[in-house]
Amino acid sequence: MTTRPDRSGESGAASAESGAKVSIVLNGERRSVADGLSVADLVRRLGLSAGMVVVERNREILARQALGATPVEEGDRFELVHFVGGG
């Protein structure tokens, strides 16, 4: 597991501008992201379309319509998956 900075651009929620960070695990990699984000913000900052990915947070699948209201919190473990080629 590697630590990497949040390379996503700053936009959106004012609460995310404080500079405070939370540490999460994203697809197996530890990352530091701005505090106060929703999961929808996180997906957007990763350059992904919410309609194309499924998000699992702490082993629970999040419904698409719940992404905006679900906060990203310290220690959260996320899996972002999508469909790829397979037999």
Place this chain on the structure above:
Amino acid sequence: MDINCHPDGPFEIDGRAFGSRLIVGTGKYRSNPEMVSAIRASGAEMVTVAVRRVDLDRSVEEGILHHLDPAEFFLLPNTAGCYTAADAVRYARLGRAAGLNEWVKLEVIGDERTLLPDTAATLEAARELVADGFTVMAYTNDDLITALRLEDAGCAAVMPLASPIGSGLGVVNPYYIREIKRRLAVPIIVDAGVGTASDACVTMEQGVDGVLMNTALAAAEDPVGMARAMRLAVLAGREAYLAGRMPSREIAVPSSPTTGMLETERD
């Protein structure tokens, strides 16, 4: 009669009709455009996809929904790569959460070398997924008892292998496949092991409802050409099965009259 008129109607899985008895995978193609061309040439309506992590370091978006339109194909999420019932259930639920349908191609592998299914774990996962409302199409061994139990568990289709995944060995045990078809009421789709058109034809000649393949197309020198061949082979095998083959016998029987022959000198 129009020779292009196909006497065989569509077949149904869990109340949904499919005109093509060929189901294809989307893995291992050299490029996405080639994959799409091959799938279109195969005539398949149902197409399998896998659930994997998004590559967060990607330079280009590689999700398959950027290439395959769910309005054109019925996308069947699989649980490929899972080695436990719990993992398979997790992957199935992730696939369902994508919002396309509530179907799953259930696959629980038991051995890395042969990729043969863990039939006990498959049965366990099938029961849980059926209880959770899934339409389950279960990949399994060519074993009648497991097939019967998967049907009892509520699977909408049972999918015995022809031979190991990606092996291209064809149907190694046609008798077992026929017996599974004879004994189960749900559709039987032979899944895995088909290598070339003759294998697909022989598979369909066993009377099964359909055949699922991936590597045979993706690893062919010309996947689009092989897809055309497979489409025809599946049709040919189905029609041969419906037509009822002649008995085979290990002695020749002349096709032309043996009477009315001219006098000849034969020593």
